[in-house]
Amino acid sequence: MGLNPQVETVYKRPTTFTPATTHYCPGCTHGVAHRLVAEVLEEMNLQEKTIGVASVGCSVFAYNYFDCDFVEAAHGRAPAMATGIKRVLPDRIVFTYQGDGDLASIGMAEIVHSAARGENITAIFINNANYGMTGGQMAPTTLPGQKTTSSPMGRDIENNGFPIRTAEMLATLDGAGYIVRRSLHDPTNIRKAKKAIRLAFETQERGLGFSMVELLSTCPTNWGMNPIQSLQWIEEHMIPYFPLEDFKVSPILSQVRI
Amino acid sequence: MAKELLKGNEAIAEAAIRSGLEAYFGYPITPQTELLEWLSKRMPELGRTFMQAESELAAINMVYGAACTGARVMTSSSSPGISLMMEGISYIAGTEVPVVLVDVMRAGPGLGNIAPAQSDYNQIVHGGGHGDFRPIVLAPASVQESIDLTVEAFELADRYRAIVVVLIDGSIGQMMEPAELPPMRHIDRQRPTWAVTGAKDRDRRILSSIYIDPENEEETNLRILERWKEIEANEMRYKEYYLEDAELVVVGFGTAGRVALSAVRAARAEGIPVGLLRPITVSPFPYARIKELSNLACGMLVVEMNTGQMLLDVQAAVGGKIPVEFYGRMGGVVPLPDEIHEEISRLCYEPVAPSADPRESWMDRMDLAKN
Ligand SMILES: Cc1ncc(C[n+]2csc(CCOP(=O)(O)OP(=O)(O)O)c2C)c(N)n1
Ligand code: SF4
Ligand SMILES: [Mg+2]
Numbered sequence: 001m002g003l004n005p006q007v008e009t010v011y012k013r014p015t016t017f018t019p020a021t022t023h024y025c026p027g028c029t030h031g032v033a034h035r036l037v038a039e040v041l042e043e044m045n046l047q048e049k050t051i052g053v054a055s056v057g058c059s060v061f062a063y064n065y066f067d068c069d070f071v072e073a074a075h076g077r078a079p080a081m082a083t084g085i086k087r088v089l090p091d092r093i094v095f096t097y098q099g100d101g102d103l104a105s106i107g108m109a110e111i112v113h114s115a116a117r118g119e120n121i122t123a124i125f126i127n128n129a130n131y132g133m134t135g136g137q138m139a140p141t142t143l144p145g146q147k148t149t150s151s152p153m154g155r156d157i158e159n160n161g162f163p164i165r166t167a168e169m170l171a172t173l174d175g176a177g178y179i180v181r182r183s184l185h186d187p188t189n190i191r192k193a194k195k196a197i198r199l200a201f202e203t204q205e206r207g208l209g210f211s212m213v214e215l216l217s218t219c220p221t222n223w224g225m226n227p228i229q230s231l232q233w234i235e236e237h238m239i240p241y242f243p244l245e246d247f248k249v250s251p252i253l254s255q256v257r258i
Numbered sequence: 259m260a261k262e263l264l265k266g267n268e269a270i271a272e273a274a275i276r277s278g279l280e281a282y283f284g285y286p287i288t289p290q291t292e293l294l295e296w297l298s299k300r301m302p303e304l305g306r307t308f309m310q311a312e313s314e315l316a317a318i319n320m321v322y323g324a325a326c327t328g329a330r331v332m333t334s335s336s337s338p339g340i341s342l343m344m345e346g347i348s349y350i351a352g353t354e355v356p357v358v359l360v361d362v363m364r365a366g367p368g369l370g371n372i373a374p375a376q377s378d379y380n381q382i383v384h385g386g387g388h389g390d391f392r393p394i395v396l397a398p399a400s401v402q403e404s405i406d407l408t409v410e411a412f413e414l415a416d417r418y419r420a421i422v423v424v425l426i427d428g429s430i431g432q433m434m435e436p437a438e439l440p441p442m443r444h445i446d447r448q449r450p451t452w453a454v455t456g457a458k459d460r461d462r463r464i465l466s467s468i469y470i471d472p473e474n475e476e477e478t479n480l481r482i483l484e485r486w487k488e489i490e491a492n493e494m495r496y497k498e499y500y501l502e503d504a505e506l507v508v509v510g511f512g513t514a515g516r517v518a519l520s521a522v523r524a525a526r527a528e529g530i531p532v533g534l535l536r537p538i539t540v541s542p543f544p545y546a547r548i549k550e551l552s553n554l555a556c557g558m559l560v561v562e563m564n565t566g567q568m569l570l571d572v573q574a575a576v577g578g579k580i581p582v583e584f585y586g587r588m589g590g591v592v593p594l595p596d597e598i599h600e601e602i603s604r605l606c607y608e609p610v611a612p613s614a615d616p617r618e619s620w621m622d623r624m625d626l627a628k629n
Contacts, residue, residue, distance in 0.1 A: 048458040063464045069454040071326045072466035074349050077319035084323025087307045088281050092456050113312035
């Protein structure tokens, strides 16, 4: 618009983002997940009432990128911290942003009990099948046979057991209002992921209980792949183990038009 | 308000409510549980937040989150639970948010037992999790003092944006005494300028314990130290009994201090010039006052319900100037006034040579007592 009537802005930086440049590696989809959350906060006009809870992992500095109030939790404790905030300020929107080591290993108790309590918070859960920040060690989501720096011969299920399908597990809890898994490996799936994130925040706005979107996400640096190979690796290896499904959707959400 | 017969744990809980407690998160553990149970009834009644967390780890992190909103918050536990809370305590200190924590100590290590002990002195006074900070620790010796110091704990936490621990043992938590509660305080919903509440009509705020640049962390460590110096200068509290002319000074906190007072009174009645220093703030610790006393007295006797944790702080203050002796009972055993009285008499009538570790002679005497 403006000077040239033929030019229309179709894509811009969400106002819920700060001008900071992220520290994520090239090809890492943490940045995509950030953007989707920022877009949803903007579209739902939640910026002024949102408090984010960053976790410990590659997204530890998430608070530098979202232009809203933020706290930084200890490793795995983001849901507990979010609970504390939400209980004192029930009319605010509180979300956590956690990796798979953070949420599904050291913080498993906190996420399970938050979901079981029907804590009215939203968890954005980045499953990249390893501990990105500490240099690519085995995570509870590491696939059988997957090589990591702490499973150099590949994850041995005899020794290390099996990956955890967190979304499926949390969906068994009555307190959960919205639990789905999506992937960030191509534009179609990114659009679906955004819709899911929107529904998760709608769940919270409507007081329908705990909401979580598990996002399959790349870690090209630690996977030892280029960005394109990483996207393919999600599709070929992660999705078969971690299906992209709606595991729990509160019936009221079917009335939500977005 | 008139005096009522109150149980220590419940009195602390009600004092916290009347101090404007907005949210409590906790986990059951003996001998602290009555505190949690009292709040589980009273807090919802008043429209305030009570939550039983899935663990102490979760409880302290919930308190951490709630504290970030600027609300008055508290948790409580007993020794094994406090061990689990160490993580959160450190993060709270690093983020500089006010929290009140009540530790109703029991015997340990490990599961130990549920009987009263002063086993957490080190983990709280010299601990509080990793990193470079010191918590304020208040050690009451009666139900009334527990009430008064709980009220005070919230004020100190707010004033210094710090974690304040009310440190009692199971006997104070469980016993009933006549005491007076404070009037109900109006809850101040005005949030401090650092609190995260949603960035409405203001710039966003971030609360974090991360200072990724070492120079910023050093600055933070120094800021916390400077605040600590201020706390040391302004908040040192202790009680003195019969010290004016005392030649022997007994030092004990909490229940040990209280039992020692009975012994000191009995010894005074016999004409023994003995007095008692009972630290109320075991952190900041009254080093300076103890040093002064070491110039006036000829000996000190440290009494604790552990194997001599505060003893090292007293020794540091005395600096070898006069003999420091030790008497402790532990494992859930509470010393009787007579035992301490006997120690006082022995120190008065028998010469004592200064020794590097007074626990050696104490252990020898304990053995004798057994035979
Ligand atoms: C108590 C504690 N243990 C260990 C660490 C070290 N640590 C930092 S990040 C991390 C793993 C994070 O992995 P994940 O949650 O999967 O996030 P990602 O980096 O993969 O996004 C670990 C183990 C820590 N900071 N705190
Ligand atoms: S290490 Fe992996 S998860 Fe972390 S920023 Fe780099 S690519 Fe992303
Ligand atoms: Mg990860």
